[in-house]
Every structure is written in structure tokens, then in C-alpha cells.
Amino acid sequence: MKKAFAKMLIVFAAALLIGAPQAAQASDLKGELEIFSWWAGDEGPALDALIDIYKKENPGVKVINATVTGGSGVNAQAVLKTRMLGGEPPDSFQVHAGQELIGTWVKADRMEDLAPLFKEQGWMDVFPEGLIKLIGTDNGIWSVPVTIHRSNVMWYIPANLKKWGVEAPKTWDDFLTIAPKLKSEGVVPLALAQNWTANHLWESVALAAMGADNWDALWSGKLPFDSPEMVKAWELFGKVLQYTNADATSLSWQQATDMVVDDRAAFNIMGDWAAGYMSTTKKLAPGEGYGWVASPGTEGTFMFLADSFGLPKGAPHRANAVAWLKVLGSKEGSDTFNPLKGSISARKDSDLSKYNAYSQSAAKDWKSNRVVGSLAHGVAANDTFKNGFASIMEMFLKTKNPQAASMACAQLAKKAGI
Ligand code: GAL
Numbered sequence: 001m002k003k004a005f006a007k008m009l010i011v012f013a014a015a016l017l018i019g020a021p022q023a024a025q026a027s028d029l030k031g032e033l034e035i036f037s038w039w040a041g042d043e044g045p046a047l048d049a050l051i052d053i054y055k056k057e058n059p060g061v062k063v064i065n066a067t068v069t070g071g072s073g074v075n076a077q078a079v080l081k082t083r084m085l086g087g088e089p090p091d092s093f094q095v096h097a098g099q100e101l102i103g104t105w106v107k108a109d110r111m112e113d114l115a116p117l118f119k120e121q122g123w124m125d126v127f128p129e130g131l132i133k134l135i136g137t138d139n140g141i142w143s144v145p146v147t148i149h150r151s152n153v154m155w156y157i158p159a160n161l162k163k164w165g166v167e168a169p170k171t172w173d174d175f176l177t178i179a180p181k182l183k184s185e186g187v188v189p190l191a192l193a194q195n196w197t198a199n200h201l202w203e204s205v206a207l208a209a210m211g212a213d214n215w216d217a218l219w220s221g222k223l224p225f226d227s228p229e230m231v232k233a234w235e236l237f238g239k240v241l242q243y244t245n246a247d248a249t250s251l252s253w254q255q256a257t258d259m260v261v262d263d264r265a266a267f268n269i270m271g272d273w274a275a276g277y278m279s280t281t282k283k284l285a286p287g288e289g290y291g292w293v294a295s296p297g298t299e300g301t302f303m304f305l306a307d308s309f310g311l312p313k314g315a316p317h318r319a320n321a322v323a324w325l326k327v328l329g330s331k332e333g334s335d336t337f338n339p340l341k342g343s344i345s346a347r348k349d350s351d352l353s354k355y356n357a358y359s360q361s362a363a364k365d366w367k368s369n370r371v372v373g374s375l376a377h378g379v380a381a382n383d384t385f386k387n388g389f390a391s392i393m394e395m396f397l398k399t400k401n402p403q404a405a406s407m408a409c410a411q412l413a414k415k416a417g418i
Contacts, residue, residue: 031062032063034064054324071197073094092312094308095307095309096378103384106137117144117326123329126347148345149272153271153272166178166181170297172239172240174296189267194250197256200376204269205240207295226410238400245265277342302365303371309325331345334347338355344363389409
């Protein structure tokens with residue numbers, strides 16, 4: 001009898017536990033938390049939603065959302081460098097998974113090893129093995145991934161294409177066939193913005209020109225940067241550039257997207273933060289309001305990049321930063337942030353019902369496509385190469401000389417240790 005009663009009690013207690021709301025207990029952390037990123041303005045809503053979760057869990061912490069505007073971190077990364085080298089690190093900062101993290105801050109021994117946190121939070125099983133490798137070395141794991149973004153996407157407005165009687169091109173040859181017609185009608189065939197977006201366009205064009213195997217071979221040092229494949233990539237890039245807007249260098253990536261949305265341009269090649277911008281800020285529905293295809297000639301390949309946040313050594317509010325990293329890596333945090341951002345979750349257990357049609361299609365491609373790393377967003381090469389490449393791009397935009405650009409890349413690769 002006693003036994004039966006005890007059993008009943010256990011069942012009752014278990015039922016109570018399961019039924020109990022899963023609300024996280026508020027922490028008693030105090031002081032500040034400075035989060036450093038380039039997710040300002042139009043790029044802010046996803047980060048704001050994540051910060052809201054943090055504030056609920058840590059009501060005693062004052063969050064300083066330190067953003068430096070400028071797509072792809074062009075300005076933020078320079079400011080970060082000054083602060084890190086000046087001994088004034090923020091508590092946590094945005095950094096791309098891959099060489100941007102490993103080849104700079106990890107190499108300089110400026111980051112804390114997060115492997116214990118990964119183990120404690122059960123993240124070793126939750127994040128894909130390949131991604132953990134990308135943010136890790138033999139000595140540790142160095143950041144917490146929050147997004148998986150796709151770089152090689154072409155965007156358009158379906159109603160506009162219908163009006164102009166064109167379809168989204170599957171290859172660059174298709175594009176070069178329809179572009180003169182669009183141009184003669186006063187439509188910019190391909191919207192481009194400031195210089196980093198030229199690097200961004202270049203990687204999609206190069207991937208199409210040389211194929212995924214050669215792309216990977218470049219970064220592992222097996223394909224020389226002055227090879228015929230590379231020259232071909234620059235040649236094609238030069239042809240594509242003829243159909244971009246003349247005022248590109250003065251525009252932000254959002255303004256280039258606006259050109260497509262406002263029917264001044266037919267297409268734009270941009271990472272899928274553009275989907276976040278069009279869905280979250282412009283309130284366009286994926287599929288009807290805006291359309292997408294893999295950038296010409298890259299169907300079946302997912303050129304990826306991942307945003308992550310690390311913990312610099314000497315972070316002034318370390319405990320608050322660790323609590324931030326826990327929110328970032330959590331399922332709730334990830335599935336709150338990514339649907340607004342246009343990215344997909346880096347976690348394998350993400351709840352896809354929370355994502356729109358674009359992101360669901362990206363999630364499918366992420367699983368089934370060949371995956372390669374982005375140059376423009378820190379995966380494929382270290383900062384020495386990436387920054388040097390930006391100068392080569394500036395030279396190319398003026399001279400349009402494929403041989404010279406390829407040779408300059410080969411010299412740069414040597415300097416960058418590729
Ligand atoms: C990328 C970053 C994205 C997005 C984009 C535009 O480098 O990974 O999350 O912010 O820049 O600024």
C-alpha cells in the first residue's frame with residue numbers, strides 16, 4: 001500500500017515537472033555587457049530580439065549594444081583591431097567562423113578557449129562537426145556560431161521580371177544575353193554597391209567560372225592563383241561588371257537591394273541577409289514579393305559563411321559575456337535570431353517551422369548541396385589575404401586587367417601563407 005502511494009507521488013511529481021513552464025530563472029548577474037558587432041540600423045532587428053532574451057534572463061545587466069555600421073564589418077573590424085591591440089576588448093564581439101577568427105585573434109592568443117562551455121552546454125553534439133572544426137584548433141574552440149548565411153544568391157522581384165519579359169538567368173551566359181536588352185530599356189541589369197560587395201560578387205562569379213573543386217583547391221594551395229582558371233574567373237567578372245551601376249562605390253548593400261526592390265535594377269547578388277532585409281524591413285513575402293536563385297552557374301553549391309561571437313581574453317565583464325554566449329548558442333536564441341536575419345540556424349536541431357519559405361529552402365540546400373567557404377566573409381582565407389584582395393579589387397575596377405589581377409593574387413597568396 002505504502003509502495004503504491006509512493007509510486008503515485010512520483011508519477012504526480014513527474015507530471016508536474018513536465019507540465020511546468022520552461023522559463024529560465026533570472027540570473028543575479030550585475031554590471032554591464034558590451035556586445036560589439038556591425039549589425040546596426042537595418043541589420044539590427046535580429047540582434048535586438050536576441051538581446052531581449054538576454055535581458056529577460058539577466059535583468060540586472062545593462063547591455064551596451066556597440067555597433068559600427070558598414071556591411072560585412074568593413075568598418076567594425078578596423079575599430080575592433082584598434083581596441084584589441086590597445087588592450088580595450090569588448091566583452092564579446094562578432095567574428096566570422098573560419099580564417100578570420102583562427103588566422104587573427106586565435107593566432108595572436110587573444111581569445112579564451114570555449115571548449116569547456118561547449119561541453120557543459122551539450123553543443124558538441126548540436127553543432128555540425130565541420131563547423132566546430134572551423135571554429136576550433138588543436139588547442140580549443142574559439143567562438144559560438146549564431147548564423148549560417150549563404151553568399152551565392154541572386155535576388156529579383158518576380159513581377160518586375162515579368163514586366164521586362166526576362167527570367168532569372170541560370171548561367172552567366174544567360175545573364176550576358178539578357179543584360180543588353182535590360183540596359184537598353186534603362187534598367188540596371190545587376191545592382192552593385194560599395195567595394196566589399198564587388199568582392200562578394202567576385203566570389204560567386206569565380207565559383208561559377210572555375211567550379212567547386214577548383215575553388216577549394218585554391219584555398220588549400222593546390223591551384224595557383226595565376227592559373228588559367230583564375231584568369232578566366234577575372235575575365236568573366238570583367239564582363240559582368242559592364243552591366244552594373246556606375247555609382248556602385250557610394251552605395252550600401254541595402255541601397256543596392258533597394259534598386260532591385262524599386263525596379264531600377266533587375267538583379268542583385270548578395271548574401272541572404274538580403275532576404276532578412278526584404279522580409280523583416282521591407283515586409284516583402286518570399287516567393288511572391290521577392291524571388292531568388294543560386295547565383296548563375298552555381299546551382300548545387302552552397303557558398304557559406306557563419307557569424308559567431310567570441311570571448312576575448314581580458315573581457316571586462318566576463319561572467320556577463322559567458323551568459324551572452326549561452327543565449328547565442330541556445331536553441332531559443334538561435335531560432336529567434338535567424339528567422340529575422342535571413343540566415344539559418346547553425347544548430348542541427350533547429351525548428352524550421354519558425355522560418356519563412358526562403359530560409360526553409362536554404363536549409364534544404366545546406367543539407368543537400370556541396371558546401372564551400374566564402375572569401376569575402378572570412379571563411380576561406382585569413383585577413384592578410386582578404387584585405388590584400390580588396391586592394392587588388394580596387395585596382396581591377398580601374399584597370400580591368402585579368403592577368404595583372406591574377407598575378408597580384410598569386411603574390412598575395414604567398415604573403416598570406418596560402
Ligand atoms: C556579413 C555578415 C552578415 C551580414 C553581412 C552584411 O559579413 O556575416 O551577417 O551582416 O555581412 O553586413
